[in-house]
Amino acid sequence: MPSVLVVEDDPSIRQSLIEVLAEHGYAVRSVGDGFGALREVTQTPVDAVVLDLGLPDLDGGDALRMIRGISSVPVLVATARDDETEIIKLLNAGADDYLVKPFSGGQLIARLSAVLRRTSHVPSAGAAHTGPGARPAPAADPLGATTVGELAVDPGARTAHLAGRELHLTRREFDLLAFLAHHTGQVVSKRRLLTEVWREPYVDDQTVDVHLSSLRRKLGERAAAPRYLLTVRGVGIKLVAPR
Numbered sequence: 001m002p003s004v005l006v007v008e009d010d011p012s013i014r015q016s017l018i019e020v021l022a023e024h025g026y027a028v029r030s031v032g033d034g035f036g037a038l039r040e041v042t043q044t045p046v047d048a049v050v051l052d053l054g055l056p057d058l059d060g061g062d063a064l065r066m067i068r069g070i071s072s073v074p075v076l077v078a079t080a081r082d083d084e085t086e087i088i089k090l091l092n093a094g095a096d097d098y099l100v101k102p103f104s105g106g107q108l109i110a111r112l113s114a115v116l117r118r119t120s121h122v123p124s125a126g127a128a129h130t131g132p133g134a135r136p137a138p139a140a141d142p143l144g145a146t147t148v149g150e151l152a153v154d155p156g157a158r159t160a161h162l163a164g165r166e167l168h169l170t171r172r173e174f175d176l177l178a179f180l181a182h183h184t185g186q187v188v189s190k191r192r193l194l195t196e197v198w199r200e201p202y203v204d205d206q207t208v209d210v211h212l213s214s215l216r217r218k219l220g221e222r223a224a225a226p227r228y229l230l231t232v233r234g235v236g237i238k239l240v241a242p243r
Contacts, residue, residue, distance in 0.1 A: 034058030
């Protein structure tokens with residue numbers, strides 16, 4: 001039974017989340033503040049954290065960074081902030097995914113299940129944790145390294161370099177870049193990215209847009225002046241060598 005820590009200061013919302021998660025077979029613990037969340041993650045391993053940002057003692061973004069400092073446990077952020085810049089900051093700070101309030105119980109379960117599948121963090125029978133929030137080592141990626149212009153992507157080593165400089169990408173940003181690199185020159189639709197990178201075809205397209213925006217910034221480009229990531233309006237995105 002996967003365990004989830006709910007971090008939510010509003011008692012009624014917290015209770016609703018607990019009920020929804022329990023109904024779907026999750027073992028649930030809950031706290032109402034950021035320092036309580038840090039204590040729980042440190043003392044007792046969980047398989048995922050659902051983190052509200054409006055906490056009474058810490059900004060949720062700060063709580064997220066502190067959690068990331070001590071654990072690799074998957075974190076699903078629940079936020080009323082729908083600004084793209086803010087969401088990019090959260091993803092770069094280590095969030096595995098996010099939900100914009102208000103959201104339904106069905107959305108919560110779908111996103112949480114997807115996060116656990118993508119991070120290979122659903123424990124098998126008899127599996128033991130090796131430390132707080134520890135997750136199994138990822139399997140080697142069968143795809144070979146790809147070089148596109150000055151961009152080198154190595155899925156096996158999970159590294160990406162631009163002009164010899166290593167790019168510091170989130171897990172999802174790297175997965176996205178590696179998939180596009182494997183299909184260099186091909187236009188890939190957002191729906192295909194959601195299906196094959198996120199493995200969840202019903203996730204909102206904005207999820208792809210947010211990650212592409214962050215990835216562009218790290219590649220030193222903008223949507224209005226692309227170099228590697230070209231948008232084919234109404235069709236999709238493709239990775240190409242700059243001219």
